[in-house]
Amino acid sequence: MKQISEKAYAKINLSLDVIRRRPDGYHEVKMIMQTVGICDTITISKTDDKGIFLKVGDAPLPCDKSNLVYKAAEMVMQQFDIREGVEITLDKNIPIAAGMAGGSSDAAAVFRGMNRLFELGMSLPEMQKMGVKIGADIPYCVMGGTALSEGIGEILSPLLAPPKAYLLIAKPDIDVSTKFVYENLHADTLSYHPDVDGMVQALESGDLKGITDRMGNVLETVTEKAYPVIGEIKKLMKAEGAENALMSGSGPTVFGIYRKKDTAEKACAVLQKQKIAKQIFVTEFVLPEYTPEVNEIMSGEFGKKEEEA
Numbered sequence: 389m390k391q392i393s394e395k396a397y398a399k400i401n402l403s404l405d406v407i408r409r410r411p412d413g414y415h416e417v418k419m420i421m422q423t424v425g426i427c428d429t430i431t432i433s434k435t436d437d438k439g440i441f442l443k444v445g446d447a448p449l450p451c452d453k454s455n456l457v458y459k460a461a462e463m464v465m466q467q468f469d470i471r472e473g474v475e476i477t478l479d480k481n482i483p484i485a486a487g488m489a490g491g492s493s494d495a496a497a498v499f500r501g502m503n504r505l506f507e508l509g510m511s512l513p514e515m516q517k518m519g520v521k522i523g524a525d526i527p528y529c530v531m532g533g534t535a536l537s538e539g540i541g542e543i544l545s546p547l548l549a550p551p552k553a554y555l556l557i558a559k560p561d562i563d564v565s566t567k568f569v570y571e572n573l574h575a576d577t578l579s580y581h582p583d584v585d586g587m588v589q590a591l592e593s594g595d596l597k598g599i600t601d602r603m604g605n606v607l608e609t610v611t612e613k614a615y616p617v618i619g620e621i622k623k624l625m626k627a628e629g630a631e632n633a634l635m636s637g638s639g640p641t642v643f644g645i646y647r648k649k650d651t652a653e654k655a656c657a658v659l660q661k662q663k664i665a666k667q668i669f670v671t672e673f674v675l676p677e678y679t680p681e682v683n684e685i686m687s688g689e690f691g692k693k694e695e696e697a
């Protein structure tokens with residue numbers, strides 16, 4: 389095999405709570421992650437010349453070591469002492485600096501892709517262990533789907549996917565740095581915590597209303613305060629028929645959940661007319677079929693085996 393392609397899907401957070409700030413500066417989180425139908429494509433080819441040759445097309449992203457794609461490839465090449473080179477092409481569609489884990493998902497796709505291309509035989513947990521060294525969301529992105537994420541993002545429990553629904557995803561014309569948001573979060577004095585456990589139960593019973601009623605994100609206390617347009621988009625999405633609307637991750641992307649596709653599309657047209665967001669998508673929840681191992685996790689077999697072991 390000389391070349392492979394991997395899809396790198398974006399995520400949203402159906403719920404995001406921060407439990408505490410640890411003495412080492414990391415924040416302990418409790419979040420429900422969900423893959424959605426917006427993706428980048430990573431193509432990796434072997435080259436005779438040694439090195440990592442990254443191409444990002446028109447995307448406003450670096451091609452050097454500061455790109456998470458580069459970092460992931462370099463880590464794999466060092467770990468496995470790979471003597472050949474790789475050319476990696478990143479076809480970017482996921483909004484950047486948006487709260488959708490675009491960079492983390494790209495890095496995760498590089499781990500999966502390099503694993504296949506060089507037949508390295510890494511297991512999913514092995515890739516996740518490598519990934520967490522460069523980004524807390526990467527372990528989740530390696531597997532995707534619906535999951536409860538705890539610790540700093542490395543403790544993952546696969547969950548049943550939500551019932552079918554339609555998503556309107558809108559990113560206003562601002563870039564938000566995750567670092568800025570966490571630095572300005574007062575994790576120990578939050579007056580509100582979303583009901584993450586209740587949402588886990590609602591997912592288990594396939595109760596869409598139970599899910600949408602419990603959507604919450606404590607990072608809104610920082611980002612929405614700094615950028616009121618986030619609140620305006622949420623309000624508009626709900627006025628246009630969303631069951632509920634929430635900021636994803638550290639923002640500024642907002643998503644609304646709709647029962648019907650045509651309601652989501654009509655809401656999309658209203659947002660577009662008002663020019664309130666720069667990037668808008670109508671999409672759905674996604675269960676990515678990455679590898680047989682991931683499929684096992686998705687079907688709950690992996691979790692069962694771990695408990696039995």
Ligand code: ATP
Nearest residue numbers: 455456484485486487488489490491492494566637
């Ligand atoms: P998260 O939800 O994990 O906080 P995000 O969606 O807010 O992520 P990203 O789009 O992943 O943010 O990128 C944040 C920053 O990381 C960007 O400003 C960019 O310069 C840098 N970056 C490095 N590599 C990538 C990449 N492959 N794709 C996107 N951004 C990258």
